[in-house]
Amino acid sequence: MKNLFSKKTAAILLITIIALVVVFKMYSEEKTVAKPVKKAYPPGVVFTFDDDYIDDWYNAEKLLHPLGWKATFFVCWYGSLSRDQKDKLHYLQDMGHDIAGHGYNHLNALKYSKEFGIEKYINDDIVPLKAAMKKDGFNIHSFAYPDGARDTDLDKELLNHFDIIRGTTYDEIPAAQQYCYYEGNRLVYGLGIDDDYKQFNIPYYKTLLDYAKAHDKIVIFYGHKTVENADEKLETPLYALEELCKYAKEKGLKFYTIDDLAKL
Known part of the structure; x- marks a missing residue:
């Protein structure tokens, strides 16, 4: 039993x-x-340009269009633009580029918000920018900080007004340690390619493109005035931009805009 x-x-x-x-x-x-x-996306590059150098961006498009490039143009001082410049922005948009925001009066967001508060900054530099540009047919979805000046409080507030925002990063450091790659976040950082920046070095920029290709990354660059002969501050030489676009194309990298990143 x-x-x-x-x-x-x-x-x-x-x-x-x-x-x-x-x-x-x-x-x-x-x-x-x-x-x-996690969704995979083709490795690539984002070229962005700040301020109100519309005539120069228009010339860059004419030069680089055969390469199939794409760029994002972060516009400020919109109220001072001429009808011709606004028409050129529409042309750039029609060519597949992004038109985005850089502040109505290019205010330093960090300094202004520290002195007057974030709400006043938004009302003085963001709301009028979006309204004026929307009136002319530019429904902007992304924003770049003037001078790269930002903090987490500003990020949080601006992400209520934009899909994606761009800060800045600096220095010529090893490719694997750089911050200028898209990492799936709504805050991204661009590395400057104006020739007065200390990291201006075309072979170095190419190492970042190589790293992006090898590791399925998207590199983000930013400049300002695109000119044939860069002899002042905040100028991106057209020869450098053309060489980087050609190199990216040879490597099979995809050209993205900032708005494209938001959709990933």
Whole structure:
């Protein structure tokens, strides 16, 4: 009788263990299936330009259009633009480029908000910019900080007004340590390619493109005035821009805009 009881107990225990294993396996498989998979995207490059150098950007488009490039133009001082300049912005938009915001009066967001508060900064530099540009057919979705001046409080507020915002980063550091790659965040950082920046170095920029290609990254660059002969501050030489576009194309990198990143 005692042996019979032991056998029954052992059988019940075995069945229970098997049932628990099956349930655990099913639960584990369900969790594995339900786990979201990170979307892959082709490696590439984003070229961005700040301020109100519309005539120069228009000339750059004429030069680089055969390469199939794309860029994002962050516009400020919109109220001072001529009809011809606004028409050129529309032309750039029609060519597949992004027209974006850089502040109505190019205010230093960090300094202004520290002195007058974030709400006043938004009302003085963001709201009028979006309204004026929307009136002319530019429904802007992204923003770049003037002077790269930002903090987390500003980021939080501006992301209520834009899909994606761009800060800045500096220095010629190893490609793997750079911050100028898209990492799936709504805050991104660009590395300057104006020739007065200390990191201006075309071979170095190419190492970033190589790294992007090898590691499925998207490099983000920014400049200002695109000119044939860069002899002042905040100027991106056209020869450098053309060389980087050609190199990116040779490497099979995709040209993105900032708005493209927001859609990823």
